[in-house]
Amino acid sequence: AQRVTQPEKLLSVFKGAPVELKCNYSYSGSPELFWYVQYSRQRLQLLLRHISRESIKGFTADLNKGETSFHLKKPFAQEEDSAMYYCALRFSGTYKYIFGTGTRLKVLA
Amino acid sequence: EADIYQTPRYLVIGTGKKITLECSQTMGHDKMYWYQQDPGMELHLIHYSYGVNSTEKGDLSSESTVSRIRTEHFPLTLESARPSHTSQYLCASSLEGASAFFGQGTRLTVV
Numbered sequence: 001a002q003r004v005t006q007p008e009k010l011l012s013v014f015k016g017a018p019v020e021l022k023c024n025y026s027y028s029g030s031p032e033l034f035w036y037v038q039y040s041r042q043r044l045q046l047l048l049r050h051i052s053r054e055s056i057k058g059f060t061a062d063l064n065k066g067e068t069s070f071h072l073k074k075p076f077a078q079e080e081d082s083a084m085y086y087c088a089l090r091f092s093g094t095y096k097y098i099f100g101t102g103t104r105l106k107v108l109a
Numbered sequence: 110e111a112d113i114y115q116t117p118r119y120l121v122i123g124t125g126k127k128i129t130l131e132c133s134q135t136m137g138h139d140k141m142y143w144y145q146q147d148p149g150m151e152l153h154l155i156h157y158s159y160g161v162n163s164t165e166k167g168d169l170s171s172e173s174t175v176s177r178i179r180t181e182h183f184p185l186t187l188e189s190a191r192p193s194h195t196s197q198y199l200c201a202s203s204l205e206g207a208s209a210f211f212g213q214g215t216r217l218t219v220v
Binding site for chain 1: 140142144149150151154157159167168199203205208210211212214
């Protein structure tokens, strides 16, 4: 069955420390992966997508098909990075998304 | 301003009432979606639409219904609300090949 797994519900790091939010997926087709972020009292918004291969707010994510992973990384966490992060998969050839349970990132001063 | 709007933001309603959650987007997107999210849990797709007069049920079984008579409007209706319907409902839209854009959500409480 198709599934997106985010093993950590909560991740706390100190400001300036590296961050890695884990995301694994199970999907037999060719996936399209996304990271969405939700800051306090704001709507869910796109952070980045794997096909863009870009860095947004210092975050990057690489699709590893061998390990079926799409981990989100940032070398130096900032306090404003504190938010809920959701990994999402879109089924190829459709517009259906499935989301992981989310990871709350807390960056401590 | 191009955006996606959900009303109401918060709703508390009694059991058995009929409710409609509104979702409108002014971005010209053809795809629209409804997700249900319980606190601390993942988003579950309950309905989606690829265009006018096209609606499909999502992966999570839901007693709600939707309609898509106009491109910009995708309302969700519960004929008889129950406490088990208490949740947050997120509406989203997208263009072909683009990522989904979300509304602010409606937090529904059925008492």
